[in-house]
Amino acid sequence: MPELPEVETVARDLARLVGGATIHTGRIIRAANLSTPDTETFARAIAGRRIEGVRRRAKWVLVDLDGGLILMVHLRMTGQLIVLPQSATPDRYVRAELQLNDRRVIRFRDVRAFGRLALVARRADGSPSRSLDPRDDAALSGHGPEPLEATFTVSRFTSDLKRRRGRLKSLLLDQRFIAGLGNIYVDEALWRARLHPLATAASLRAAEAERLHSAIVALLTEAVAARGSSIDDYTGPDGDGxxxxxxxxxxxxxxxxLxxxxxxRRxxxxxxxxxxxxxxxPLPRGRRAAGSKRDLMPTATTRRGPRWSEALTEGSAGATAAERAAARRRAVRLGGAR
Ligand SMILES: [Zn+2]
Known part of the structure; x- marks a missing residue:
């Protein structure tokens, strides 16, 4: 699923490729992908609009149109925004398309069809409204801070962590806590910061919170520069990451x-x-939330490597004495293979 670096890449590519172009007609092919308004109102409202710019908020692509409208796109699992010559034949996964005045077309292609489109008004502060009425509430107000903006400071992050009870992995995936992270970059950031995904957020020391903060910022900066991770269906309008x-x-x-x-371990x-x-x-004993050990047991269907307890080696930090002894016995049994 595309996360901050991928969505940022899509927004930047689109801004470069179609910024300034005018939409001749817009058509929703699969109505279920459109949150608001209805497909007819959409077609009527979007025709003739100039694309003023494209930006990102959280995992949403925001296409700014003249006349105070914003086309919001969430790629979800498999959504893609592609720019093609009008003559290119669409396949059956194209859920919406915008014909441009210059003989090109922007297609929203989405194999799994979980993606979301919405045409809304731009509010006075530039944020998207929930509807075509600019006085309506902000659409994305429930999102947490943007990790690549100056407002995402160490002190704010540290105090936010202190006040939360959850485990690091689930907390960092929570878009209300921090915007834009998903499964890939949460796992990578925790590895960079040397923090266990099950560690409780409130148990972090100041130095660890700072390490996590800089890991997140450095990782995302690097990932944006690399145009994101092209895993599964993700590709940018101007090519892979x-x-x-x-x-x-x-x-x-x-x-x-490494x-x-x-x-x-997976x-x-x-x-x-x-x-x-x-x-x-490692996960120090004092940081284990109830049920942590159960959570670390992979299920049979997705099992790819050894079980957690088997993956412990003699020197594993965070292992109990009994676990270390078991690892030693196993090592002997395996003829010291490890
Ligand atoms: Zn390691």
Whole structure:
């Protein structure tokens, strides 16, 4: 699923490719993808609008149109925004299209069809409204801070963490806490900051919160520069990203940690694959929330590597004495393979 760096890339590509162009006609092919207004009002309202610019808020692409409108697009799982010559034949996954005056077309292609489009008014402060009425409430007001903006400071982040009870992984995925992160960059940021995904947020020391803050900012900056990670269906309007080649833990379960050589673990956490290095992201006893150990057990269907307890090696930080003894026995059994 596209996250901040991918959506930022889509917005920048579109701004460069179609900024200044005028929409001749707009057509919603699959009505269920459009949140607001109805398809006829959409077609009537968008025709003849000039594209003033394209930007991103959280994981939304915001296309600013003249006359005070914003076309909002959320790519969800498999959505793509592509710019093509009008003559290009659409396939059956195209859910909406905007014909431009210059013989090009912007297509919203979405295989799984979970993506979202909405045409709304621009409010006085520039933010999208919930409807075509600019006096309506802001559409994205429930989102947390943008991690690449100056308002995302260490002190704000540290005090936000202190006040939360959840575990780091779920908290960082929560768009109300911080905007734009998803499964890939949460796992990567936690690995960079050497923090366990199950550690409780409130237990972080100031130095650790600072480490996590700078890991998030550096990682996202790097990922935006690399045009995001082209994993699964993601591609930018102007081509693929390269960040997938630089990911340290995501989808590397069972492979050696790039920092310590330990084995990267993949477990299911809240139904999502979670990747971490048990050796350099230890979970001290005092930070284990109730049920942590159960959460670390992978399910049979998604099992890719050894179980958590088996992945512990003799030197594993965060392991109990019994777990270390078991790891030692296992090592002997395996003939010291590790
Ligand atoms: Zn490691």
């Amino acid at each position: 390269a960040m997938q080649e630089r990911l340290a833990v995501y989808q590397r379960g069972g492979q050696p940690c 920092r310590c050589g330990g084995v990267i 477990v299911l956490l809240g139904g999502r694959g979670t990747h971490f290095c048990p050796r350099c992201q």
